Amino acid sequence: MAILEKINSPEDLKLIRKEILPQLAQEIREKIIETVAKTGGHLAPSLGCVELAIALHYVFDTPGDKIVWDVGHQAYAHKILTGRKEKFNTLRQLGGIGGFTRREESEYDPFGAGHSSTAISAATGLAIARDLQGEDYRVVAIIGDGSLTGGMAYEGLNNAGHLGTNLLVILNDNEMFISHRVGAIAAHLTRILTLGLLKKLETKVERFFRRLHFAGLFFLRVAKRFKVLFFPGMLFEELGFTYLGPVDGHNLNLLIEVLERVKHFKRPTLLHILTKKGKGYPIAENEPTKFHGIEPFDIETGKVQNQARRPTYTQIFALVLRRLAREDKRICAITAAMSAGTGLISFAEEFPERFFDVGIAEQHAVTFAAGLSAGGMRPVCAVYSTFLQRAFDQTIHDVALQRLPVVFAIDRAGIVGEDGPTHQGTFDLTYLRMIPNLVVMAPADENELQHMLYTALNLGKPVAIRYPRGEGEGVNLDSDLKRLPFAKGEILTSGKDLLIIAIGSMVHPALEAVKQLEKENIYSTLINIRFLKPLDEVLIREKVKELSRPRIVTIEENVISGLGGAVREIFTKEKMEILSIGLPNQFIEQGKIEQLRDKYGLTVEKIIKKIKDFVG
Numbered sequence: 001m002a003i004l005e006k007i008n009s010p011e012d013l014k015l016i017r018k019e020i021l022p023q024l025a026q027e028i029r030e031k032i033i034e035t036v037a038k039t040g041g042h043l044a045p046s047l048g049c050v051e052l053a054i055a056l057h058y059v060f061d062t063p064g065d066k067i068v069w070d071v072g073h074q075a076y077a078h079k080i081l082t083g084r085k086e087k088f089n090t091l092r093q094l095g096g097i098g099g100f101t102r103r104e105e106s107e108y109d110p111f112g113a114g115h116s117s118t119a120i121s122a123a124t125g126l127a128i129a130r131d132l133q134g135e136d137y138r139v140v141a142i143i144g145d146g147s148l149t150g151g152m153a154y155e156g157l158n159n160a161g162h163l164g165t166n167l168l169v170i171l172n173d174n175e176m177f178i179s180h181r182v183g184a185i186a187a188h189l190t191r192i193l194t195l196g197l198l199k200k201l202e203t204k205v206e207r208f209f210r211r212l213h214f215a216g217l218f219f220l221r222v223a224k225r226f227k228v229l230f231f232p233g234m235l236f237e238e239l240g241f242t243y244l245g246p247v248d249g250h251n252l253n254l255l256i257e258v259l260e261r262v263k264h265f266k267r268p269t270l271l272h273i274l275t276k277k278g279k280g281y282p283i284a285e286n287e288p289t290k291f292h293g294i295e296p297f298d299i300e301t302g303k304v305q306n307q308a309r310r311p312t313y314t315q316i317f318a319l320v321l322r323r324l325a326r327e328d329k330r331i332c333a334i335t336a337a338m339s340a341g342t343g344l345i346s347f348a349e350e351f352p353e354r355f356f357d358v359g360i361a362e363q364h365a366v367t368f369a370a371g372l373s374a375g376g377m378r379p380v381c382a383v384y385s386t387f388l389q390r391a392f393d394q395t396i397h398d399v400a401l402q403r404l405p406v407v408f409a410i411d412r413a414g415i416v417g418e419d420g421p422t423h424q425g426t427f428d429l430t431y432l433r434m435i436p437n438l439v440v441m442a443p444a445d446e447n448e449l450q451h452m453l454y455t456a457l458n459l460g461k462p463v464a465i466r467y468p469r470g471e472g473e474g475v476n477l478d479s480d481l482k483r484l485p486f487a488k489g490e491i492l493t494s495g496k497d498l499l500i501i502a503i504g505s506m507v508h509p510a511l512e513a514v515k516q517l518e519k520e521n522i523y524s525t526l527i528n529i530r531f532l533k534p535l536d537e538v539l540i541r542e543k544v545k546e547l548s549r550p551r552i553v554t555i556e557e558n559v560i561s562g563l564g565g566a567v568r569e570i571f572t573k574e575k576m577e578i579l580s581i582g583l584p585n586q587f588i589e590q591g592k593i594e595q596l597r598d599k600y601g602l603t604v605e606k607i608i609k610k611i612k613d614f615v616g
Helices: 018-039 043-047 050-059 076-084 119-132 151-163 184-193 196-211 213-230 234-238 252-262 282-286 313-327 345-350 362-374 385-400 428-433 446-457 504-518 537-545 563-570 593-599 604-615
Strands: 066-069 139-144 168-173 242-248 269-274 331-335 355-357 378-384 407-411 439-441 463-466 490-493 498-502 524-528 531-533 551-559 577-583
Touching: 018 043, 018 050, 018 076, 018 252, 043 282, 050 076, 050 139, 050 252, 066 119, 119 139, 119 151, 234 242, 242 252, 252 269, 313 331, 313 345, 313 407, 313 446, 331 362, 345 355, 362 378, 362 385, 378 385, 378 446, 385 407, 385 428, 407 446, 428 439, 428 463, 428 531, 428 551, 428 563, 439 446, 446 463, 490 504, 498 504, 498 537, 498 563, 498 604, 504 524, 504 551, 504 604, 524 537, 531 563, 537 563, 551 563, 551 604, 563 577, 577 604
Parallel strands: 066 139, 139 168, 168 269, 242 269, 331 355, 331 378, 378 407, 407 463, 439 463, 498 524, 498 551, 551 577
Antiparallel strands: 439 531, 490 524
C-alpha cells in the first residue's frame, strides 16, 4: 500500500498525481476488505463509493467544505482519507471508530447519521447556515438511490429547490434507478451540461421567457420539458435542481472533471452517478445484499466465520409467520427495506401477493399496515426497534388511536452491538408503553415468541412484540401454538425474600441469577411478566404481600423507565423498595453485545452483585 501509506489527510491526497489515483482506490479497497473481514460491517456500499470519496476530497477543500454522507455506511473510504486510517482496524469495536459518520469522531464529519434519507435536509440546513453567516464554503450531500425511497429525502429536495441555495446533491445510484443512459454519449452530454457557457445561456433564456408573463411562463415550461426528453431527471428539475448525469462513478478522471466544474455552480444541483455495490471484490459484487452488512467473514470464500449455532429469534418469527399465513389468508407481511434482516425473504417467496417491501419508508409502512387492517387484513409490520422510532406518530395516530389490529414484530430490540448508538434498540419498551390501546409483549425465549405471535394475531388489537437480535435460548419449540393468557405474567420461582420481575431477553439471566442466589440463602419469587402493557398488577401485588419485606427488582434490556418505570407507577402512593436493573438513560456505544451487557450490568454475575448489594 505504497500510495495509501503517504496519505493522512485530504491535503496529502491533493498532492497525488491523477494518473495514480486508480492505484490508490485499489489500495483503499484492499484495506476495507481486510478490515471488515475481521470486524464485520457495511462492505458492499463502501466498496462502491471509493472513487467518489477520493474525487470529493481531491476537488473540495474539506473540512472547510462540508460533505454529508447519508446513513454513513458508505463512508469507509472517506474515513480512511480523513485521518482515521491508522485506527480503521478498530472499526465498530468498543472504543474504536464508528461504522457511521459521527460529529464527535472527526471534523470531517459535519453531520452524523445511522438512519437513512437525512443527508439532503441536513445539508440544506448547513448551506442556509452558511448563507446567513456570510460564509462561502460548499456543501455536498451524498445519498443512495435506496435512500430516495424515504419520504424525508423528497422533503429535503423540495425545500432545497425552493430556497435556491448553493448545494450539490450526489445521487449514488447502484440499482439501475433511472439509469438507462450509460456510456460515452452520456458522459459527453454531462461534460456539455457542466460548461459554464451553457448554464449562462440557459439562465438568460429563462429570464427572457419570464419577462413575457403568461405566454413566457408557458413557453418556459415547454422548454424545460423538451430538455428532459434528452436528459433524465425531470423530477429533480421540477423541484428546482439542475440535473446532471448519469456519470460513471468509478471513472476517477471523469468524476474529478465534472466535480471541478459543478463546484462553481451557485444553485441547487443534483449529480447522478452510477456505481456498483461491492466493486473490486467479486464475491460482494455477486451478492451485494449479503455483503451490505456482514459479520466477520473469510475473504477467500466469503463465508461468515461465526455462524449461529441455534436458530435466531428472527428465523423463528419468520418460520411461524409462514405457518400462520398458510392457515389465514388475511395475514400480510410488511417491511421497510429490511426483507432479509427481518427474515421475510422466505415469506415473500411463498406469499408474494401478501408481502410488501415499501422501501426505506417506516412512516408509510405503519400507515399502510393500518390501511390494510382497516380493509380487513391481518398485517404484520416487521421492523427494527431503532427504525420504528421513525414512525412513532403513525403508531399513535394511525394505528392505536383507531384501535386497528396491526401487529408490530420488533426485531433487534435491546442491545444490538457493533452498529452503535444509532441502532441500539434500547427505547422501545419506554416509548411504546405510553401509547393507549397498544398491547406490548416481549418473549423470554424463541418458544414464547411463537406463542406471542399467534396470540397477537388473534387478539384483534394493536400489538407490539419486541425480541432481541441473534440466537434464541435453545429451547424446543412446542408443536402446537397456543394463546397466552391475556396480560398475565408467569411465576417461575417462589421465595419470601424478594420479588424479581423480568421481561424478554432478561428472563433467562434472571432465572440463572435466582438459582445462584438460593445457594446464598436468598430466595426470590421470579415473574416472567410477558406483557409490559397491560401490566399484571394483580399478580405483582399478590406476590408482594407474600414477601417477608416489600422489596422488588425489575430487570429489562431497555432504559429503566420501561418495566422499571411501569412497576414504580403501581406503587407511587406506597412505601416500596424497588431496584431497577436496566440500561441508563443515555446512548449506548458500539461494541460486542456481551461486552456491553457486562459494562451495563446485565450479565448474570452483575445482576447477582446488584441484587446482593440491594438486599444488604
